[in-house]
Amino acid sequence: MTPRPGSTVHDVAVTVNGAERRARVIPRLLLADLLREEWGLTGTHLGCEHGACGACTVLVDGEPTRSCLVFAVQVDGCRVDTVEGLAGPGPGLHPLQEAFRSRHALQCGFCTPGILMTLVAYLRLHPSPSETEIREALSGNLCRCTGYQHIVQAALDAAAAGREAVPAP
């Protein structure tokens, strides 16, 4: 009997937040669903499921990526970082998360993981952004609660704290 089209399974090995995970996936499984449904990493949120809202942003090999627009089979051999890995193994928060808390940069919190992952990658490349640059960097992330003001403030705070922790050469 010929197999049903699309039912061929592929084995993937992915380094998720520093630990290797394996899965057997069908081609149409999205990375977001692999993270959430198979591996229980429900910190990555799915809003629009077609690449418009940015809530599902994770890092793939360090680059901010919409996990609803990548198939799980494509990340075989890649490094994936999600919001669960942001704070590290200790009890504290990541400095960006800390800034979000102190600035009240979230209300319902649905968009927050995607915004955090986007900003982590952005601030790594741009340690001294202007307010306008932060707004442009976040143009692919929708928040329907905050009006963005506190998010931008938190990002500026985190950038300043980052520069203090690691003085420019």
Added chain:
Amino acid sequence: MRPAPFEYFAPRTVEEALDLLARHGDEAKLLAGGQSLVPMMNMRLVRPAVVVDLNRVAALGAMREDGGRLHLGALVRQHALERDGRVAAAAPLLAEAAPLIGHLQTRARGTIGGSLAHADPAAELPACMIALDAVFHLRSARGPRACSARDFFRGLLSTALEPDELLAGVEVPGAPAARAGHGFAEVARRHGDFALVGACAVLALDAAGVCRHARLVIFGAGDGPHLVRAAAAIDARADLHATAEYRRRVAAGIAARALQRAAARAEAA
């Protein structure tokens, strides 16, 4: 929203990819960055039986510059246009347009070849490639061929690519003269949105300061990038974002802005 089932192949070489295309033809879709294809698959606007993922074809991801000509592999990510100094030097128009292509996350994944082959009428890259007079390199199991950017785009989401062909890369010539300049301008509702209307221009002056080369391309207004040849009414479309009349009026102003920027740069060169 999840895509309909499909078979997945991840070839390692261009030849393997072309064999798969020859075998599956119309049934197959090439997957590059996936920033246009996957949303359409999630919404089931397209349901390919076979997806040929090009992301593991290393040969398509290369960029090189020689003698002022920039060779961009189809799999070069869009964010490389903003980050790579060779682009800023050889084709500054591309470096200027790049930050306006979608968002941070989509540029990290989206590719140059994918944007060009998708041929969205409001996309920045097709218009820039026409303004720069780029040459597109197409390949199929039948052999390679070259095509000018102007001949590549055939209207709404349609290109010169045959079902068994792939866009392997783009060759961007250097500046048309020593004294040359580029200009880019667009109007969008929010940063990263598709342009309602945009324009890009390349001008070159001779030693006496007389303009000897001028290319102006308007995009977002009609069904595809439009190389302006004479002062004529612009073919404009209406949708829920803007009326045709609005687009025509904005196009005139935006075109003037792109030309002024190009002229100022050429004069300063």
